Amino acid sequence: MTELHHDHDRTVKPMVDEITDFEVLEIALRELCIEKGIFTAEEHRRFTEFAEQIGPTPAARLVARAWLDPDFKALALAEPMTASKEVGVDWLEPTGFGTPSDFTAFQILADTPGVHHVIVCALCSCYPRPILGNSPEWYRTPNYRRRLVRWPRQVLAEFGLYLPDDVEVRVQDSNQKQRYMVMPMRPEGTEGWTEDQLTEIVTRDCLIGVALPKPGVTTNVIVDTRPAIRPGAQ
Amino acid sequence: MSRPPEPLAGIIERNQIWSRMAAKYGVENPVPPWKTSLDGLCDALDHASCDANVPTFKERRDEEDELCATLYASLPYPENQLVALAHSLLARGVISEAELRERLVAVRARLEA
Numbered sequence: 339m340t341e342l343h344h345d346h347d348r349t350v351k352p353m354v355d356e357i358t359d360f361e362v363l364e365i366a367l368r369e370l371c372i373e374k375g376i377f378t379a380e381e382h383r384r385f386t387e388f389a390e391q392i393g394p395t396p397a398a399r400l401v402a403r404a405w406l407d408p409d410f411k412a413l414a415l416a417e418p419m420t421a422s423k424e425v426g427v428d429w430l431e432p433t434g435f436g437t438p439s440d441f442t443a444f445q446i447l448a449d450t451p452g453v454h455h456v457i458v459c460a461l462c463s464c465y466p467r468p469i470l471g472n473s474p475e476w477y478r479t480p481n482y483r484r485r486l487v488r489w490p491r492q493v494l495a496e497f498g499l500y501l502p503d504d505v506e507v508r509v510q511d512s513n514q515k516q517r518y519m520v521m522p523m524r525p526e527g528t529e530g531w532t533e534d535q536l537t538e539i540v541t542r543d544c545l546i547g548v549a550l551p552k553p554g555v556t557t558n559v560i561v562d563t564r565p566a567i568r569p570g571a572q
Numbered sequence: 573m574s575r576p577p578e579p580l581a582g583i584i585e586r587n588q589i590w591s592r593m594a595a596k597y598g599v600e601n602p603v604p605p606w607k608t609s610l611d612g613l614c615d616a617l618d619h620a621s622c623d624a625n626v627p628t629f630k631e632r633r634d635e636e637d638e639l640c641a642t643l644y645a646s647l648p649y650p651e652n653q654l655v656a657l658a659h660s661l662l663a664r665g666v667i668s669e670a671e672l673r674e675r676l677v678a679v680r681a682r683l684e685a
Contacts, residue, residue, distance in 0.1 A: 352598045357683045358588035359676075360651050363580075364606040365683075366675040367658055368613050370667045376624055377616035385619070386612030462633035472611065475649045480637055514629065 393471035394542040396425040397519055400446075400469070401545070402536035405524040411448075414521065418446045427469045444469075447510055447547075448521040454505050455520045456494065456547030458486045459512040466517040470545055474558070477546065487511065497548040497559050520547040527553040576643055577662050579673045580655055584644070589651050607650050614657065625664040635660045 372379050400421060404411035414421035419429045422444065429444050444466060447455035459465065460483050465473035476482050486493045490507045494500070501507060510518045522544045528536060543549035543558045576584060590604040618629040627635060639656040640647075647655060661667050 351600070354593045354597045354599055354604075356588075356593065356597075357680060358590075358593055358604075359583040359586055360588060360590070360604065360654055361606045362676055362679045362683065363583060363658060364610050364613065364654055365679045366672060367654075367661065367667070368609065369679070370671060370675055371613070371617065371661075374624060374666070376620045376622055376626055376666070381619065382609075382612050382616045384612075385615035386609050389608040389611035389615070462630055462637075478649070480641065 389472065392467055394469075394545060395537070396422070396427045397466070397469045397545050398537045398540035399533070400425045401521050401540045402533045404521060405528075405536055406533055411521075414446050415448055418444050421446075422469055425469075429468055443516050445516070445518050446521050447508070447518055449523050451523070452504070452506060453508055454501055454547065455508050455510055455518075456486065456490060457510050457512055457518045457520060458483055460484070460487050461511075461513060464512040464514055464517060466512075466519050470519055470542065474542065494548060497543070499549055519545050522547075522551050525551050525553060574643075576655075577659065577669050577672075579669055579676060580658055580662075583655065584647065589648055591648060603650060606654075610650060610654055610657075617657075624666050626666055627660055627664065632657065632660060635663075 368382060371377060372382065400414060403425070404414050404421075410421065410424070413424075422429055447457070449455055458477075463473055463478040463483070465477060467473070482493065487509050490509050491501065494507070512518055522540070524536070525539070528539070538556045539551045539553060541549060541551070541556065541558050544551045549555075549559055575581070593599075593604075594601065614632065617626055617632065620626050636653060636656040639659055640649075640652040643659070644652045644655050658672070662669060662672065
């Protein structure tokens, strides 16, 4: 028994052992909305399950497969929703029970040696959630949204991405009905790699366009989220 | 509203934000456990079609942006997202301050039982 307890202590991660006001607030809002008939508990549960299971892996796999298979790449660019299905994402039924607010048309933007794409939603924070998961915090900030469309190279540099002058930067603005993801170019040094190996280096940031895939890099760039300067406040 | 509604003001003052709570208990998760439920709540609201003055997706996000840059600028994400949503629902009369206050007490009592 002693050994069992020892294992338990070692493997169970710590938890916040306290009920926070924010946790209580989320439950209170949800219960009041349900009682008022704005949505049902079942609808909330299904949308929450959707939020829990989405992530960038299907998009990374799609890119890796496209790098290895020219026919699949052609399909991804011509019929992105069909290609998405092959990596397990059905844009017409992303939750399996109806669409959340972000349905949509979907397009994949392929980088070339002369053109680099990066996505944004200048209006709010539209994002290809079914295939990329929830957007990172910085993607939602007015700072990123306002500045990327005006000074894309400066903003990309803040992510550590410096592009040569002869590479055109195209900022693609998403909206409520049209979503995009970036298909970066396959980096050098990945010759002979398997689809699984390639999938690992296609990070969320690469699929947004604020980073380029690189052998050995499998994590996102983390940048401090800075508030936008409000012109009216100056 | 130029001030946080009373039930929200108390929550902000106690400042049980995730970064602080996670550090206190040595937890590594970058976001609090209620975040996906909040995402589900936002999706369910965006999906709702009823007579109540529920914000549309765009209205909800516009109000969140405005509130997070002003009244709730001191809160980090996603606490600011949650509090801004509560503020919008109160300001629109979808829920009242009195019923929110009562429900906060009731939920806490239930969770602590």
